[in-house]
Amino acid sequence: TEAADWLPHDGEYLSAEVAARPKVPVARRAKGAARVETYTVRYDWPVRTGLIVGRHDSDGSRFLALTEDPELVALLSEGEPLGARITVRHQDAGNRAVLA
Numbered sequence: 001t002e003a004a005d006w007l008p009h010d011g012e013y014l015s016a017e018v019a020a021r022p023k024v025p026v027a028r029r030a031k032g033a034a035r036v037e038t039y040t041v042r043y044d045w046p047v048r049t050g051l052i053v054g055r056h057d058s059d060g061s062r063f064l065a066l067t068e069d070p071e072l073v074a075l076l077s078e079g080e081p082l083g084a085r086i087t088v089r090h091q092d093a094g095n096r097a098v099l100a
Contacts, residue, residue, distance in 0.1 A: 024055075029090040030063035032056060033100060036084045041076050050076040052097050054088060063088065065095035072099045 034054040042049045050067040065088050067073060075081045085100040 025059065025061040027056060027061040027063045030054070030056065030065055030088040030095040031090055032058055032088065034063070034086050034088050034097070036076075036081045036086060037062065039076050039081060041073065048073050048077070050097075052076075052086070054086060054097065056088075063095055065097040067097040069098040072097060075099065 034056050036052055037055050038053045040051050042051065047068050050073050052065045052067060053062060054065060055062050065086075067076075067086075072081075072084075072086065075084060086097045087100045088095055088097045090096075
């Protein structure tokens with residue numbers, strides 16, 4: 001890659017394009033069958049923990065969930081989890097996910 005001068009971008013055009021995309025509903029209290037859309041793993045907490053952005057099978061809504069489930073954390077850390085089937089439920093401490 002060669003260095004190049006910065007070119008300004010038409011921010012208004014980009015903003016309009018993003019605003020025109022379909023809106024995805026967000027579920028704050030997740031429940032039921034879902035799939036992993038993206039994720040990250042925290043290695044610096046007391047327990048290795050996965051943070052998942054998932055999508056409900058039932059209505060397509062997105063949610064955030066944590067997992068300490070050993071099988072799911074192993075998949076997130078060592079496998080290919082995108083699209084993996086999970087089950088999510090809401091608890092007092094937030095949404096939690098396990099492998100389906």
